[in-house]
Amino acid sequence: MDFVIRLQELAERVRQAKDLVLTEEATKTALILPFLHALGYDVFNPAEVVPEYTADVGFKTREKVDFAIMREGQMVMLIECKSYGSTLDPGKCGQLMRYFNATPSARIGILTDGVRYLFFTDADNTPNIMDLSPFMEFDVASPDESLIPELRKLTKSKWDVDAAMSAAAELKYTRAIKELLGSELLSPSDEFVRLFAKKVCSGSLTSRVLDVFAGRVKRAFQQLVHDQINSRLKTAMAVPQTTAHDPEIKTETQESKDAESSVVTTVEELEGYHIVKSILRRTIDPKRIAMRDTLSYCGVLLDDNNRKPICRLHFNGKQKYVGFFNAAKDEERIPIASVDDIYAHADRLKETIGYYVPVEPEDKDV
Structure with a gap:
């Protein structure tokens, strides 16, 4: 099974189970062991996964x-585990750090509450001296698609710790910069305000001037974000709407090379695509399910064929819709509140596959 699909199934399981988990032992059993299993490790094999690993440290x-x-x-x-909902303070994982520092073969340290996973290595220091801050944080209940390739490097079948560690510094500092920019956006520091003020103001930067510029810098950043969002919405709305009866004609005739270069596939569109693959994995070979993004919608196709649309993800506006097709290829848009609502339309997706290929009844025991 595809790693992304395993993560999607795990995410659904974690969302349902996390609020029922009340102790650290329950967290290990219900949340953490399934995560290790999703990474491909045999949690019942003590030669692969050792619980309560014991050693003398200093x-x-x-x-x-x-x-x-x-x-x-x-x-x-x-892996050091805490009960679900515990505060994951990197400064209070001394036990994990001592083990990491004392074990020459250790490459990755993980601090987790079963939902959030903080990944540590020794990117900043000499070998086997664990960094004080993580290089990656992964939320299993709400997976960040951009981090899945990095997580894949730590799976049993794709283990490539050298590649993971070479990317660790990039991930760590990019994450730190994003957090810093987010903090500055909400409440600009004096240094941040001064950086911009001295580039646009020729006068003396007194305390009073800096106070005035603090508000200007904050409003400028907010306006910049607003303008970028507005620009994308205008671009999407400028594309003529497809006719309901012939979905494949629009893709073939109206998507010019210039339009394709403007397409940005969002995390939610990727998540929706993988949910569709997960739903249909027992109905059709997942490798036959393809995604083709356009400016106005993200299309999910069988065999990457425009004449075999499975569904369309209309996620560009404030209200999300999923477009489903009947045998005549008429599209019906159904509003959804979140991407997870696609699961509620599993039968509709399976019915659509049946228009193109014979579908065998599912084995409920598999």
Whole structure:
């Protein structure tokens, strides 16, 4: 099964189970072990996943870390678990840090509450000295599509820790810069205000002037974000709407090369596409399900064929719609509140596949 589909199924499971988990042991069983399984590790094989990994660390003896992942007899990943909803403070994972620092084969340290996973390595320091801040944070209940390729490098089948570590510094500092920019956007610091004020103001930057410019900088950033969102919406709305009866003609005749270069596939569109693949995985080979994005909608096709539309994701506006097709290829747009609502229309998607290929009844026991 495709790794992305496994993560989508795990996300749904975690969303349903997390509020029922009340203890750390329940967190391990209901949330963390399924995550390790999704990464491809055999959680029932102590040669791969070692619970309560014990060793002597410096002056402390018989300390335990919750899980250790083994490869070729070497411990490569350490996982410290907290009960769901606990504050994940990187400064208070001393046990994980001691193990990491004392184990030459350790490459990755993970601090988790079963939903949020903080990934650490030694990108900043000498080998085997764990960094104080994580290089990646992954929320299983709401996966960030941009981080899935990095997470894939830590799976059993695609293990490439060297590539993961080479990307760690980039991920870590990009994340830190994004957080800093977000903080400055909400409440600009004096240094940030001064940086812009001295480029546009020729006068003396007194305290009073800086106070005035603090509001101007904040409003300018907010306006910039607003303008970029507005520009994208105008671009999407400028594309003529497709006729309801012939969905494939629009894609073939109106998508010029210039329009294609303006298409930006969003995280929600990717999530919707993978949900459709997950729903249909037992109905049709997932490899036959393709995505083709346009300015006005994101199309999901069978065999990447415009004449075999499965559905359309209309996610550009404030109200999201999913377009479903009947045997005559008439499109019916159904409003949804969130991407997860696509699961409620699983039967409609399976029915559409039946228009193109014979569909065998599903084996409910599989």
